[in-house]
Amino acid sequence: MSETKLRYSKQRETIYDVLKNDCTHPCVDDIYTKVKQLLPDISLGTVYRNLNLLADHHRITRLDIGDGVIRFDARMDSHFHMICKQCGSIQDIVCQPAILEELINKVNEQSEHVVESAQILFHGTCLHCLKQKS
Numbered sequence: 001m002s003e004t005k006l007r008y009s010k011q012r013e014t015i016y017d018v019l020k021n022d023c024t025h026p027c028v029d030d031i032y033t034k035v036k037q038l039l040p041d042i043s044l045g046t047v048y049r050n051l052n053l054l055a056d057h058h059r060i061t062r063l064d065i066g067d068g069v070i071r072f073d074a075r076m077d078s079h080f081h082m083i084c085k086q087c088g089s090i091q092d093i094v095c096q097p098a099i100l101e102e103l104i105n106k107v108n109e110q111s112e113h114v115v116e117s118a119q120i121l122f123h124g125t126c127l128h129c130l131k132q133k134s
Helices: 012-019 026-040 044-056 097-110 129-132
Strands: 061-064 070-071 077-083 090-094 121-124
Touching: 012 026, 012 044, 026 044, 026 070
Parallel strands: 077 121
Antiparallel strands: 061 070, 077 090
């Protein structure tokens, strides 16, 4: 975490490592459960504070998929998300950064607003569920 302006914290580093190694886009409770196995004395409040600090420093992303639960993602490269309508999982959809830039440019050309960034959420069926159907 040396590229951020955050002071080193073993708790924060552990929280970040747990999230970085979890591609399920977990909520704070799921992250807390995993971190607690590594740092038994950590509190839920500490996990909340550090996740918010990491998000505020653009080390992770908060995801609001509309279910009332904020999820977190440590993957910071250009990608979209898809919610599987069968199993409810959140899947990463990798794309070229130019795709999002082009979309933002088109929106800016056709609106009176200035859009700077976007989080796009697709709905569909994941590969795992598609394989189970066939």
